[in-house]
Amino acid sequence: MDRYELRREDYSLSEDQLDLQNAYAKFFETHCTIDTVHAAEAAGLDRALWERLCSTGATTMALPEDAGGDGATLVDLTLVAEEVGRYLAPVPWIDHVCAARLLARLDVQDLGAIASGQRIVGLDPHLGDVSGRRLIPAASVADDLVVRDGEDIVLMTFDSAPERVENLGKLPMAWVDPAEATHRTVLACGPAALEEFDRALAEWRLLTASALVGLVEQSMRIAAEFAKSRYTLGVPISSLQGISHPLANMAITVEGGRALARKAAWFLDNEPEVRPELAGAAFVFMADEASRAATMSVHVQGGLGVSTEAAASSYLVRARGWSLAGGDPADTARHVARIVAEKRSASAHAALAAV
Numbered sequence: 001m002d003r004y005e006l007r008r009e010d011y012s013l014s015e016d017q018l019d020l021q022n023a024y025a026k027f028f029e030t031h032c033t034i035d036t037v038h039a040a041e042a043a044g045l046d047r048a049l050w051e052r053l054c055s056t057g058a059t060t061m062a063l064p065e066d067a068g069g070d071g072a073t074l075v076d077l078t079l080v081a082e083e084v085g086r087y088l089a090p091v092p093w094i095d096h097v098c099a100a101r102l103l104a105r106l107d108v109q110d111l112g113a114i115a116s117g118q119r120i121v122g123l124d125p126h127l128g129d130v131s132g133r134r135l136i137p138a139a140s141v142a143d144d145l146v147v148r149d150g151e152d153i154v155l156m157t158f159d160s161a162p163e164r165v166e167n168l169g170k171l172p173m174a175w176v177d178p179a180e181a182t183h184r185t186v187l188a189c190g191p192a193a194l195e196e197f198d199r200a201l202a203e204w205r206l207l208t209a210s211a212l213v214g215l216v217e218q219s220m221r222i223a224a225e226f227a228k229s230r231y232t233l234g235v236p237i238s239s240l241q242g243i244s245h246p247l248a249n250m251a252i253t254v255e256g257g258r259a260l261a262r263k264a265a266w267f268l269d270n271e272p273e274v275r276p277e278l279a280g281a282a283f284v285f286m287a288d289e290a291s292r293a294a295t296m297s298v299h300v301q302g303g304l305g306v307s308t309e310a311a312a313s314s315y316l317v318r319a320r321g322w323s324l325a326g327g328d329p330a331d332t333a334r335h336v337a338r339i340v341a342e343k344r345s346a347s348a349h350a351a352l353a354a355v
Contacts, residue, residue: 011075024080040170044170046089068115074269078265082213096114107198131157154181169325171322204326217321218315265279
């Protein structure tokens with residue numbers, strides 16, 4: 001039996017991974033209440049929460065040991081990402097760790113301040129050769145930004161941070177033009193460098209998908225708790241098919257999205273050339289389903305759900321905004337389709353050659 005055969009189908013967690021998951025669930029439950037989330041909306045970042053999170057090793061864990069990190073797997077990182085999404089944590093953790101991992105793969109030296117989170121590094125998650133001015137999710141709070149500029153992978157800094165743009169996801173998003181950077185360093189260029197950047201984009205979509213899994217699960221719980229306590233005609237509304245069936249669909253979304261994300265993470269870590277489409281597929285699936293599920297959570301609560309004070313409303317806007325932070329999800333769907341088509345074409349040519 002191939003030594004990976006069972007692992008390809010079994011995505012249950014080890015005891016260490018369960019401990020990791022529980023630790024970050026407790027961390028965010030303690031330090032990231034819905035009031036914390038609301039208070040950070042103007043800036044898109046809670047600096048105190050970010051410092052606390054970094055002190056737990058959430059940024060160093062993502063880096064390989066030879067870069068001063070703890071060598072966590074991508075499956076490990078999906079567990080943290082789920083908790084980030086579950087509590088709507090106003091921290092640029094996904095952008096930072098994906099950019100930092102890219103810098104490590106490009107052999108950038110002295111990542112100490114970035115590894116520890118003292119310097120926040122952002123990533124441009126848009127697919128393809130994006131030129132000129134673009135919106136970057138963490139740009140208004142990042143000390144450094146990693147972008148693609150033509151055939152070059154560029155590290156940029158600004159003397160004055162770009163001004164934050166109000167956005168649906170309440171992210172620290174800003175317009176950035178590489179030509180206007182105060183300091184600009186070409187880290188690498190050519191096909192090999194672009195492959196590494198594409199890997200960072202896949203990781204960003206994978207971890208965003210996991211964050212959306214956590215977001216949907218919490219949206220479901222908010223709606224379910226309300227439905228159990230709200231009565232109509234003498235029965236809880238949770239007993240009505242118009243409520244219970246959509247809640248069941250949300251549970252299916254959570255389990256399906258979680259399994260797909262973990263599968264994508266494992267392949268990306270161990271056999272990236274075998275299933276390169278999975279990370280994008282997980283993102284496309286959750287980008288579509290998260291908005292639908294969060295909308296249903298709001299509807300379950302009726303007039304309360306659409307109020308700005310309701311937690312469900314906060315989950316809804318982020319479900320929509322986070323899905324758009326890297327551009328139109330349809331671009332990712334087309335990217336996945338191209339990967340699958342190319343793989344099938346290569347397989348067909350190989351079969352014909354064998355004949």
